[in-house]
């Protein structure tokens with residue numbers, strides 16, 4: 146049994162390339178692991194609230210001392226965090242918007258980065274007081290962009306603020322960014338040429354292979370434990 150949280154961001158619904166790529170990944174994982182359980186979180190249908198002053202005050206009030214009103218303010222954040230806790234694999238299907246993540250996805254990250262829930266803070270740790278609380282999750286990020294060349298060593302590497310940002314925040318999701326974060330991206334959407342078609346094909350093939358790889362790892366882990 147694998148618990149999978151499917152976070153989708155694109156407002157383009159059935160025209161969305163990142164949603165389509167996510168479907169390929171999830172349906173292949175389902176072929177290999179028929180007891181996949183999925184929770185869907187659509188951030189474009191119902192965007193998370195932005196963090197405001199009352200939210201910050203509520204999050205930084207000890208849970209035993211929170212008022213009824215403060216608990217209500219954190220209710221949605223609690224729900225998002227419960228979904229992450231439950232999940233073993235988190236899929237994020239997202240477009241690149243203005244070289245970074247769409248605002249709805251950033252708002253979700255802001256809602257789930259919570260003291261005493263997803264991270265602890267202790268100045269005794271010196272210059273790195275933050276430590277993640279959640280562990281052992283895999284993050285699969287499936288993206289689409291209009292331009293191209295955002296990977297390491299490519300022509301727009303320094304303009305990519307989507308994957309580096311998600312990588313930096315991935316510890317809040319319980320993800321070891323060095324070994325448990327996977328990214329597959331479609332590029333060239335705005336060029337609508339052969340390179341785009343090739344990129345779609347390659348990305349879907351990679352998504353299928355990744356599903357196989359992850360399900361294989363999962364089965365081996367089950368055997369060991």
Ligand SMILES: Cc1cc2nc3c(=O)[nH]c(=O)nc-3n(C[C@H](O)[C@H](O)[C@H](O)COP(=O)(O)O)c2cc1C
Nearest residue numbers: 155157161162163240241242243244289290291292
């Ligand atoms: C508001 C907006 C901002 C965008 N910004 C960028 C960008 O900075 N860089 C880029 O390569 N593509 C950009 N694009 C193109 C999208 O990333 C591209 O259309 C992608 O396929 C959208 O994902 P989707 O097909 O899953 O909806 C932008 C598109 C929109 C609508």
